[in-house]
Amino acid sequence: MDKLHFSRRSLLGLLGGAATVPLLGPVAGRSLIGEAFAADAGTLTIAYNVNLPTFDPTVGASAVNPTIQSLYQAIFDPYIAQNPDLSFKPGLLTKWGWNGDRTKIEMEVRDGATWHNGDPVTAEDVVWSLERAGNEKTGNPIQFVWSKAGNYKIDGNKITGDVLSFEPTFFKWMAFLTGYVLPKKYYESVGAEGFEKKPVGSGPYMVDEFQQDAFLRLKANPKYWGGKPAYDTVVFKFVPDATSRVAEVESGQSDITLEIPYEEFDRLKKKGFTGYATPISDIGMIFINDIDPMLDKNVRLAANYAIDKKAIVDKLLRGYGVPIDTLEAPGYAAYDPSIKIPYDPKLATELLAKSGYSPKKPVKFTIQTTRGFKPKDYEMIQAIVGMWRKVGIDATIEVYEIAKHYELRAADKLAPAAFYNWGNAIGDPSTSTGFAMFGPSPHSVWDGKDLIDMIGPLWGEPDEAKRIAGYKAVAKHIAEEGEVIPLLQYVQPIIARKGISLTPQANGMLLPQTVKPS
């Protein structure tokens, strides 16, 4: 047999010959693309907007990423569950609360719940999860909340613990970020690495296959205490690009997607897709940093009164938004509909005139904004700057990335005005008005003593009614002083193909266990 000889000339000849292949491409290629996309009736495919970085929902940066919680809540059970309207309902805990003098917490663990590996969910699992979350060495970002209770004692399925430092939102956090129960026995036997490879939860779905950055395939948990979910298989395809998500649904390759441009949402609805547009616990706002001209109350109030929020929602967001007047959106515990900041450009002009400003001699400052981080963020600020110009405010727009916003805010170095979106999935005023406006908080750039004095005593207020009333008073004070500019509550667009229905959640989650064939 001749020995295979591979010379320069033969290689170049081969290249030349191969170069003719594209001419045959249209014929040869047909065999590859002939197969149609078959939809499996028992499979729900969701084109999801973010990747899942890690499975452990209690540690690391992803644990505090609200967008990922939908995935976690499909696999793991929170201590306490949430209704679609943000109210709380039993999860793995069926009862919870403080004792009379707020020195102890009391919890009762659900009977009959099991882990995906068949082990029963026990009170030991709950206590281990709480103690692990409160241990700063485990890297739980909300450790400062979980560490406020300890010395747990178990009696059957009842748990009591000592309140080490009263935290009014302790139980509310049990429904959200890092508030998940993990299996003690399994986790300790496989370790952190083993858990990442084969996660076990007690939620409605079990992990079947995971390819990071590609997809997560889940199988229904037939023994779920809340009943077997409607779909046997759920596939989360990670499609971070919004245009590609639209195409996924439109082409029938995915059944549902979310967070798409409102224009596309309307277009797909017209084509027969089912659209869900629900106000969620995420608001758009403008931080006011009490520096330079923002020390002048007239300027702050004028900046508030000069903004026509309804026009912004109607014209820029195609009606998908709810104008708000405080940092407490409808549905939040301290929402007070009586607090109003009217659109009144005449009043804004008068207020500015009192401080010596007019359209011809405007007050000048910088407003920072993201561009493309939230729907129409930059366009909204452009519109606001236009409205301000008419009353005597000349604001210069500075675009920054969201990472820079976080850095500047933590260092209290934001511009006099800075656009941001604030999420508050537990709907508590401490996690919105409290942290956003309390001077010593690293999230606040308003350093005024007025709010430190008003909010300070509310952190540990044991009387819930008094605490909520206190926050309503804070919200009223902020509106009267113009210390922040609340803009709108966001509306989350979810689009689904015909034949399936789902229950939208005000906390912004897209839970596959709520999706059913219709």
Place this chain on the structure above:
Amino acid sequence: MEKGAVIRRLLLVPPTLFGVAVVVFVLLRVVPGDPISMMIPPGASQADIDRLRALYGLDLSIFDQFIVWLKAAVLGDFGISISRRQEVLTLILNRLPATLELVLLATLVAILLGMGLAMVGAYFRRRAPEWLVDGWVAVTIAIPDFLWGLLFILVFGVLWPVLPISGRIDPGLGAQFGTGFYLIESLLTGRWPVVGDLLQHAVLPAIALALPLASIVTRVFKASLGEAELQDYAQIARARGYTRGRVLFREAMPNAAIATVNLAGVQLTFLIGGTVLVERIFSYEGIGNMAVDAMINRDLPLIQGLVLTFAVLFIALNLAIDLVTRWLDPRLQHA
């Protein structure tokens, strides 16, 4: 290329990578965007923030951080990803095969398409097919790869839905692999349904990546063929009665291919850079897609590792192109 020249090139690799590492490390830490600021939840105190900063070693000076990183990197430890809490090296090694397969496929498409069109254009010089080829080149060179990607999604995903538009493999296929090189592994083991599925997923991103490179290949190869056809050896061949096609494809093409390989090699580095956006658009699980996430999350260790990986790829590619070019052109071996 002589052995000595190869060794000299290889000796330059460590200082080049060191330079890249220094520049990237410093740049990442001076540009705005603190990863800790992004992960602090409402309610975190300054002490909580300081604790997190110390946990990720970001409380040290940039110089100290670099020394710590360098000492570990020399031993193959590139740190732990902040957002994914896994070893950077493992993450990259898991994703790199996907990108390499995509780049390989795109290169193949670019060369075949580019050279094929060039030959058509050269053969039909000053006739309609050449004008069509020139027009095609003008269009494809002007449109960037990611726009081709979006266009393909619209055409082949929505208007005429015949191809998958996201991912690398059908999630329902349940195929198991021993390596990250799914396509190559499936080809070698003869799993044709899996090969078909992988090709269906890769074909759109690969063509989107390939088109700009293909247009350059077409332009250069067609021009080179034209020049070679005018050389004495080609004229003599014609005088001896060889057909034009034979002269063009048998005599002129080998010489014309040398310049094309050289230029295509340089352009290939741009193709690798293009994977970042194209992988993102097609939700393809390669290092380009991961790089975007790493940037969004300000995952400093992962960004650092990814940039170094791209640097290694570029260096290796340039070296390989030099070797291939010299092998194809004997004159360069004695240069």
